Amino acid sequence: MSNIMFSVFPNENFVDLSLYQFGKEECSPAHSFGPAARNHYLFHYVLSGTGRLMADDSRGATQEYQIKSGQGFMIFPRQINTYIADRELPWEYVWIEFDGLRAKEIIEIAGLSPDRPVYHAASKDLRENMKNEMLYIAEHGQESPFHLIGHLYLFIDYLSRSTASMRLSSSGKMRDFYIKEALNYIEQNFQNDISIEGIADFCGLNRTYFGRIFKETIGKSPQEFLLSYRMAKAAELLKLTSLSVNDIGNAVGYPNQLHFSRAFKNVYGLSPREWRNKNRMVK
Incomplete structure (x- = not known):
């Protein structure tokens, strides 16, 4: 039998990065999982032993990778x-499932993609720090959500800095600069009547070019990201405050309550009032 430690993260609304589940498992020989697909990003780090990963690449073709301790x-x-523990030397691993508006950008910085899913560290010290953050999260599931999210950010930092792909080209750095400028602009002005053209102008870019590099980097179009950001902020206000639905709509850039309710339902599947009744913390 496998020796497993497993936790599910509470239903909290963290916008940039959020945890979903995490744990540690000492697998029995030939223990397997899959074939399956996840809704979020799931990172495994191998503590000992070895095993195989079979995963579809960007073209949908299944590739096989042999992965050993010190890799992920x-x-x-x-x-x-599908991933399978070795019959002779089964692996023990720790895992974290996470997602968020910044997840795709961070994973690309770390050099990971469906065509390059295997983690190789360029720095042993940073790799050890990353492993320790993962173990901390796995072993402290009883801590508060904010405490665990803090350690998730530390894990992400060590993950990205421990890979050789941090040495980006100058063009990559310039693209990152534009995207960070756009994200900062959205974060500071999402409650105002802003447009994608206005964001592109702020960055000094052609709208078409801006839209293309934004989607390539973030994984969402600028329109999709702005909508997701506004609705995530609205969900926080619905859950944590007693503000009226109309006031919350105004606070996230929707002066028309009908338009706000329609947009919110398209994202969350419930009207703002229905969602608040199910999730609110302020009674």
């Missing part, structure tokens, strides 16, 4: 995959 592998949303 990323499973991507909606990617079909």
Whole structure:
């Protein structure tokens, strides 16, 4: 039998990065999972032993990877995959499932993709720090959500800095600069009547070019990201405050309550009032 520690993160609304589940498992020989697909990003780090990952690449072709202790592998949303422990030296691993508006950008910085899912560290010290953050999260599931999210950010920092791909080209750095400028502009002005053209103008870019590099980097179009950001902020206000639905709509850039309610339901599947009744913390 496998020796497993498993926790599910509470239903909290963290916008940039959020945890979904995490744990640690000492697998029995030939223990397997899949074929299956996840809704979020799932990273495994191998503590000891070895095993195999079979995962679809960007073209939908299944690739096989042999992964050993000191390495890791990323499973991507909606990617079909199977992973199997070795019969002679089964692996023990720790895992974290996470997602958020910044997840795709961070994973690309770390050099991981459906075509390159295997984690190889360029720095042993940073790799050890990353492993320790993962173990901390796995072993402290009883801590508060904010405490665990803090350690998730530390894990992400060590993950990205421990890979050789941090040495980006100058063009990559310039693209990152534009995207960070756009994200900062959205974060500071989402409650105002802003347009994608206005964001592109702020960055000094052609709208078409801006839209293309934004989607390539973030994984969402600027319109999709702005909508997701506004609705996530609205969900926080619905859950944590007693503000009226109309006031919350105004606070996230929707002066028309009908338009706000329609947009919110398209994202969350419930009207703002229905969602608040199910999730609110302020009675």
